[in-house]
Amino acid sequence: xxxxxxxxxxxxxxxxxxxxxxxxxxxxxxxxxxxxxxxxxxxxxxxxxxxxxxxxxxxxxxxxxxxxxxxxxxxxxxxxxxxxxxxxxxxxxxxxxxxxxxxxxxxxxxxxxxxxxxxxxxxxxxxxxxxxxxxxxxxxxxxxxxxxxxxxxxxxxxxxxxxxxxxxxxxxxxxxxxxxxxxxxxxxxxxxxxxxxxxxxxxxxxxxxxxxxxxxxxxxxxxxxxxxxxxxxxxxxxxxxxxxxxxxxxxxxxxxxxxxxxxxxxxxxxxxxxxxxxxxxxxxxxxxxxxxxxxxxxxxxxxxxxxxxxxxxxxxxxxxxxxxxxxxxxxxxxxxxxxxxxxxxxxxxxxxxxxxxxxxxxxxxxxxxxxxxxxxxxxxxxxxxxxx
Amino acid sequence: xxxxxxxxxxxxxxxxxxxxxxxxxxxxxxxxxxxxxxxxxxxxxxxxxxxxxxxxxxxxxxxxxxxxxxxxxxxxxxxxxxxxxxxxxxxxxxxxxxxxxxxxxxxxxxxxxxxxxxxxxxxxxxxxxxxxxxx
Numbered sequence: 001x002x003x004x005x006x007x008x009x010x011x012x013x014x015x016x017x018x019x020x021x022x023x024x025x026x027x028x029x030x031x032x033x034x035x036x037x038x039x040x041x042x043x044x045x046x047x048x049x050x051x052x053x054x055x056x057x058x059x060x061x062x063x064x065x066x067x068x069x070x071x072x073x074x075x076x077x078x079x080x081x082x083x084x085x086x087x088x089x090x091x092x093x094x095x096x097x098x099x100x101x102x103x104x105x106x107x108x109x110x111x112x113x114x115x116x117x118x119x120x121x122x123x124x125x126x127x128x129x130x131x132x133x134x135x136x137x138x139x140x141x142x143x144x145x146x147x148x149x150x151x152x153x154x155x156x157x158x159x160x161x162x163x164x165x166x167x168x169x170x171x172x173x174x175x176x177x178x179x180x181x182x183x184x185x186x187x188x189x190x191x192x193x194x195x196x197x198x199x200x201x202x203x204x205x206x207x208x209x210x211x212x213x214x215x216x217x218x219x220x221x222x223x224x225x226x227x228x229x230x231x232x233x234x235x236x237x238x239x240x241x242x243x244x245x246x247x248x249x250x251x252x253x254x255x256x257x258x259x260x261x262x263x264x265x266x267x268x269x270x271x272x273x274x275x276x277x278x279x280x281x282x283x284x285x286x287x288x289x290x291x292x293x294x295x296x297x298x299x300x301x302x303x304x305x306x307x308x309x310x311x312x313x314x315x316x317x318x319x320x321x322x323x324x325x326x327x328x329x330x331x332x333x334x335x336x337x338x339x340x341x342x343x344x345x346x347x348x349x350x351x352x353x354x355x356x357x358x359x360x361x362x363x364x365x366x367x368x369x370x371x372x373x374x375x376x377x378x379x380x381x382x383x384x385x386x387x388x
Numbered sequence: 389x390x391x392x393x394x395x396x397x398x399x400x401x402x403x404x405x406x407x408x409x410x411x412x413x414x415x416x417x418x419x420x421x422x423x424x425x426x427x428x429x430x431x432x433x434x435x436x437x438x439x440x441x442x443x444x445x446x447x448x449x450x451x452x453x454x455x456x457x458x459x460x461x462x463x464x465x466x467x468x469x470x471x472x473x474x475x476x477x478x479x480x481x482x483x484x485x486x487x488x489x490x491x492x493x494x495x496x497x498x499x500x501x502x503x504x505x506x507x508x509x510x511x512x513x514x515x516x517x518x519x520x521x522x523x
Binding site for chain 1: 450463478
């Protein structure tokens with residue numbers, strides 16, 4: 001297996017891009033990544049596009065050929081990768097495999113989602129397609145509703161209060177403030193979060209990730225090729241894994257542990273030859289507040305049931321034990337579904353390169369990004385290390 | 389979602405009558421029925437008519453729903469553990485939102501689930517309501 005490095009990254013701001021189409025967003029992020037990489041477009045041999053719902057929301061499939069056409073990359077190998085909200089993280093894993101295999105030297109992987117083309121009730125339909133249409137969506141439950149079942153069970157099993165869990169949203173907003181790419185770059189108070197309307201009891205609006213447009217892209221290269229282009233700012237992909245669980249959470253024995261996170265993390269740690277204690281900076285997939293503590297637990301950073309306390313006590317601040325979601329997470333950076341996994345990776349790369357601005361974690365060497373599809377039905381864990 | 393009659397029709401047998409399956413090797417029970425056991429890998433699965441009552445073990449109240457369900461909000465969706473131990477996701481109806489709680493006994497009731505698109509194809513299926521005890 002060849003060594004793979006991140007050579008360049010690019011983003012669009014997350015938000016409501018009324019004047020930009022799904023291809024505009026993708027091309028914008030891709031061109032920035034190519035420029036940051038210091039390569040020519042013609043160096044790219046394959047394009048992988050992570051996206052969940054373009055078929056439903058835009059009536060547009062075949063994103064691989066669409067995006068490569070608009071990038072002028074006629075002849076290039078492409079594919080769209082769909083794994084619900086984990087589409088970005090899983091697309092990245094596929095791009096990693098493509099380079100690690102030695103078949104491609106230089107691959108562009110991006111994620112894109114354009115959600116504001118549709119009204120909220122149709123976005124709700126699109127998102128529940130992450131679970132079983134015939135026996136789950138047909139009940140009328142929403143994706144927030146499935147996570148509400150997790151939330152209720154977590155509070156009951158571990159005796160954790162909603163105000164401790166909801167604090168995760170306050171944390172995210174605090175770090176979005178200094179992220180120029182965040183959808184909501186402002187702070188919120190715990191009181192505001194707890195007073196916001198119920199979406200799916202007990203989940204409140206300000207505990208939920210928003211509806212977002214955005215695209216993010218990364219250029220992956222073999223280590224040999226990367227070294228021929230630049231010698232500084234290289235970040236190696238040292239671990240990359242994807243795992244799955246039983247699709248519908250109500251069929252599992254325990255709602256409070258996402259088994260797929262355990263499995264993916266174990267594989268990625270092993271590949272990277274690191275342990276949880278070695279990780280300096282983390283991005284977790286907090287689509288709803290309760291998932292933040294659960295992910296920190298399932299990734300092996302804190303004991304089951306102690307995740308919320310760990311957060312409230314300040315351990316995930318940028319100068320804490322385990323800086324987490326230092327650009328606002330899904331809640332405040334935003335959650336353009338299929339792009340989110342790539343946003344997380346770009347944010348980790350910025351931290352490792354020392355380009356995180358006011359949110360910079362001091363001397364971060366190893367970072368981890370976790371991308372989740374469905375209620376833990378697909379999980380990608382990618383681990384990165386700064387090359388000196 | 390694109391309206392489709394066959395997509396609804398082929399599930400009717402299981403949806404209307406709560407028919408699942410049981411693994412004849414390890415005894416695991418599933419709803420809906422499936423071709424192989426995800427616990428032991430056996431393919432010796434036998435259809436099983438499930439009991440139509442159980443206990444509500446978890447629930448949520450949906451306040452914002454998709455186009456097809458928005459006229460029903462707020463409504464309850466819960467996890468019902470049937471007597472066979474299998475868990476089913478369904479709406480919980482005929483109960484005041486303030487009275488819903490885990491642990492109540494519930495029974496299946498045949499109801500309209502949703503209308504598909506402007507053609508108005510109606511999907512029926514089972515919901516659950518608090519068990520009515522004989523006097």
